[in-house]
Amino acid sequence: MTAPILEGRNIVRDYxxxxxxxxxxxxxxxxxxxxxxxxxxxxxxxxxxxGCGKSTLARIITLIDAATSxxxxxxxxxxDIATEGLTPEMRRxxxxxxxxxxxxxxxxxxxxxxxxxxxxxxxxxxxxxRRDLAMxxxxxxxxxxxxxxxxPHMFSGxxxxxxxxxxxxxxxxxxxxxxxxxxxxxxxxxAQVLNLLADLQDEFQLTYVFISHDLSVVRYIAxxxxxxxxxxxxxxxSRDRVFADPQxxxxxxxxxxxxxxxxxxxxxxxxRRRAA
Numbered sequence: 001m002t003a004p005i006l007e008g009r010n011i012v013r014d015y016x017x018x019x020x021x022x023x024x025x026x027x028x029x030x031x032x033x034x035x036x037x038x039x040x041x042x043x044x045x046x047x048x049x050x051g052c053g054k055s056t057l058a059r060i061i062t063l064i065d066a067a068t069s070x071x072x073x074x075x076x077x078x079x080d081i082a083t084e085g086l087t088p089e090m091r092r093x094x095x096x097x098x099x100x101x102x103x104x105x106x107x108x109x110x111x112x113x114x115x116x117x118x119x120x121x122x123x124x125x126x127x128x129x130r131r132d133l134a135m136x137x138x139x140x141x142x143x144x145x146x147x148x149x150x151x152p153h154m155f156s157g158x159x160x161x162x163x164x165x166x167x168x169x170x171x172x173x174x175x176x177x178x179x180x181x182x183x184x185x186x187x188x189x190x191a192q193v194l195n196l197l198a199d200l201q202d203e204f205q206l207t208y209v210f211i212s213h214d215l216s217v218v219r220y221i222a223x224x225x226x227x228x229x230x231x232x233x234x235x236x237x238s239r240d241r242v243f244a245d246p247q248x249x250x251x252x253x254x255x256x257x258x259x260x261x262x263x264x265x266x267x268x269x270x271x272r273r274r275a276a
Contacts, residue, residue, distance in 0.1 A: 046226050111149070
């Protein structure tokens with residue numbers, strides 16, 4: 001049996017805050033002993049409200065922050081950036097896509113430069129090879145060659161998110177972390193981007209960690225779901241099991257509070273708007 005692409009074992013992350021005038025130093029327990037694993041070609045959704053610890057966990061998975069304790073394994077190999085640092089090879093294995101694509105794109109760079117930069121920094125490919133690969137990746141995400149020499153401000157929000165996805169895939173990563181990738185988009189564009197992510201996962205056998213506060217969007221794309229509450233994983237299981245029979249009271253509350261945003265419900269909502 002092959003090792004999972006990603007595995008976390010009892011991950012803990014504490015932040016130590018110095019006290020102010022007459023105040024005492026204290027520790028904030030952002031992530032409290034969370035364990036999980038993701039097989040190749042599968043999607044783990046990490047769900048919860050703001051402040052639940054899901055973004056902190058995402059920073060640990062993307063090798064931005066080190067865990068206070070616990071083990072993080074990528075392709076079966078233990079990763080400890082606090083003591084061993086981060087190798088270029090490991091950086092290529094994990095890429096992230098942020099909620100706001102415009103904020104993550106350099107407004108002074110043309111799209112061709114945005115896509116070619118990861119290759120320029122991390123490989124020895126020639127300028128011609130970088131251009132060819134960037135052109136191909138634009139096609140993969142539903143854009144054309146005519147977009148190569150345009151700037152980020154010339155695109156819509158959905159197109160910019162496609163560009164961010166293309167940039168993340170330029171180094172052929174094993175793992176893609178998506179931090180609220182569709183929450184800033186219009187409903188119809190959300191459906192398009194979710195479909196694109198599903199198609200790319202099938203084609204490249206990508207492994208996703210999908211960070212979201214919206215359980216109904218997660219229902220469309222996830223294989224497994226982990227619900228976080230105040231730094232703890234209060235529910236963890238297959239998507240079908242979690243949606244059919246949620247066990248924790250917090251998960252049930254999220255179901256009650258979250259509007260449905262599946263592709264089918266998005267289309268139905270748009271049809272109701274047109275009819276009105």
